[in-house]
Structure formats: C-alpha cells, structure tokens
Amino acid sequence: xxxxxxYDQNSNxxxxxxxxxxxxxxxxxxxxxxxxxxxxxxxxxxxxxxIRNDSFLQDLGSTNGVRVNGRLVxxxxxxxxDEINIAAFNLKFQFEPWxxxxxxxxxxxxxxxxxxxxxxxxxxxDALFEIGDDDGFGLTRELxxxxxxxxxxxxxxxxTVIDLGSGxxxxxxxxxxxxQLELDKPVLTLGKPGIQTAVIGKKSAGxxxxxxxxxxxxxxxxxxxxxxxxxxxxxxxxxxxxxxxxFFYK
Numbered sequence: 033x034x035x036x037x038x039y040d041q042n043s044n045x046x047x048x049x050x051x052x053x054x055x056x057x058x059x060x061x062x063x064x065x066x067x068x069x070x071x072x073x074x075x076x077x078x079x080x081x082x083i084r085n086d087s088f089l090q091d092l093g094s095t096n097g098v099r100v101n102g103r104l105v106x107x108x109x110x111x112x113x114d115e116i117n118i119a120a121f122n123l124k125f126q127f128e129p130w131x132x133x134x135x136x137x138x139x140x141x142x143x144x145x146x147x148x149x150x151x152x153x154x155x156x157x158d159a160l161f162e163i164g165d166d167d168g169f170g171l172t173r174e175l176x177x178x179x180x181x182x183x184x185x186x187x188x189x190x191x192t193v194i195d196l197g198s199g200x201x202x203x204x205x206x207x208x209x210x211x212q213l214e215l216d217k218p219v220l221t222l223g224k225p226g227i228q229t230a231v232i233g234k235k236s237a238g239x240x241x242x243x244x245x246x247x248x249x250x251x252x253x254x255x256x257x258x259x260x261x262x263x264x265x266x267x268x269x270x271x272x273x274x275x276x277x278x279f280f281y282k
Contacts, residue, residue, distance in 0.1 A: 033050050033051060033128055034087055034127050035051060035126050036048070036049050036051065036116075037123065038121060040122075046121075049065065055079060057079055058077050059074060070120050072095075072096050072119035072120065073119045077092060078092055085127075088110065088245055089108045090106070090259060091106045091107070094118075096119055099116070099118075101114060107246070109226070111127070112125065197281045198215065199215040199238075199280070200215065200280055201270075202277065203276075203277060215234060217234075219231050219233045219234075221244075222250075222275075223272040225245075226245075227273050228246030229244045229246060230244055230272050232279075239264045239279070240263055241257060243258070251271040252264075
C-alpha cells in the first residue's frame with residue numbers, strides 16, 4: 033500500500049501516512065487525514081484519491097497552491113518518488129502496489145466486465161471504453177461492501193431514488209460510430225490513461241460522471257464538468273480524450 037512521508041523545511045520526518053482510504057484530505061484543519069499545522073496551508077488544501085494502484089492529487093483551490101517536483105499543479109497522477117510541496121512541508125510519495133487476494137471474487141467480476149465491454153464496443157486505436165483489471169475501486173466497493181460511505185468518490189445524494197431505466201452510451205463519429213454500450217456495471221472507465229480519464233458510476237440517484245485525471249476536465253454538452261461529480265441527464269453529450277459519446281436512457 034502506497035504512503036506519504038511528511039518532512040518539515042529542515043528535512044526532518046514529521047509523520048508517515050499510509051494511503052489506506054479512497055480519499056485522503058490534506059489541510060490545516062484538525063479533522064484532516066494529514067494535518068499540516070501552518071498558516072500558509074489552507075483549511076482544505078489538497079485531496080488524494082486512491083483507485084486501487086493509482087493515486088491522484090488534486091488542489092482544492094488552496095491559497096498558496098500545490099507543487100509536485102517543483103511544478104505548480106492542479107491535478108497530478110502520482111508516481112513513485114514524487115515530491116509534493118505544500119507551504120513549508122514536503123511530502124514524498126512512495127508507491128507500494130496493492131494486490132487483491134486471489135480468493136476475492138471481485139477480480140473475476142472485473143475481468144468479466146472488461147471482456148463484456150470489449151465484446152460490446154468495437155475497439156480501435158482510441159480507447160473508447162476501458163474497464164481494466166486495475167480499475168476495480170467501484171467494483172470492489174459496490175460488490176464487496178454494501179455500507180454507505182459519506183466520502184465516496186461519486187459523492188451524490190443516495191437518498192433520492194430515481195428509476196429512469198438503464199443507461200446507454202453511443203459512440204458519435206469516428207471508427208465504430210453508432211456502437212452502443214449498456215451501462216450494466218457499477219463503474220465504467222472512459223478515455224485514455226495518462227491523457228484524460230473519467231468514470232461513470234451508477235447510484236440510486238442515477239448515473240454520475242466523475243473526473244479522474246488529465247490536464248483538463250471532461251466536457252458535457254460543450255462545458256467542462258469540473259472536479260465535482262456530474263449527474264448525467266438523458267441525451268447528454270460527453271467528450272473525453274477526444275471521443276464524443278451520447279448518454280441516454282433506454
């Protein structure tokens with residue numbers, strides 16, 4: 033399991049924190065997962081989202097910003113050895129792979145989901161729909177745990193139950209135009225890893241599109257969705273990594 037080592041400005045180790053939760057908040061507030069007690073640190077400064085073996089850093093609109101390896105960032109896919117600078121603190125990211133036990137049946141479900149997606153949508157050079165073996169954060173949470181989590185990545189209100197039917201994605205333009213994929217899995221990854229990716233997750237309130245990584249946010253109907261999960265509506269047009277998809281209910 034990956035971890036962060038926190039150093040002060042004199043390179044003294046202050047603390048170590050394993051990234052053992054889906055969301056790790058960094059800030060000055062006492063209830064932060066990693067508290068950095070300094071006036072230059074915002075109350076909620078940054079967020080790390082962990083999706084199996086991938087960790088994504090996001091600036092939460094802090095006053096003084098977040099730097100990774102000396103470069104100011106808003107969003108960053110963390111790599112082993114990355115050094116995060118927040119005010120007077122340096123946080124070193126150490127990657128340690130998390131391996132799902134072979135006995136877990138979620139691994140089989142993830143592989144089945146990948147096979148289904150490939151069978152349903154004709155693949156080309158563009159990665160239109162991807163459900164990889166390492167994309168199981170939603171699959172694992174939905175299949176292995178039925179408890180409600182207030183800090184879920186897809187933070188929509190579960191209190192509202194709406195039954196609009198099954199969601200479907202239709203490819204618009206390019207190779208395979210018109211191909212359709214029914215959203216019958218808990219989570220589907222869209223885009224191209226390392227370039228721009230997002231996930232569509234199904235909850236009781238409907239389907240939500242959530243940004244994961246990339247230099248820009250996905251577009252819905254020509255407008256950036258931002259970091260907040262977007263509640264998809266019938267016939268919304270999604271653009272991720274240069275691919276246009278229509279979402280609709282059947």
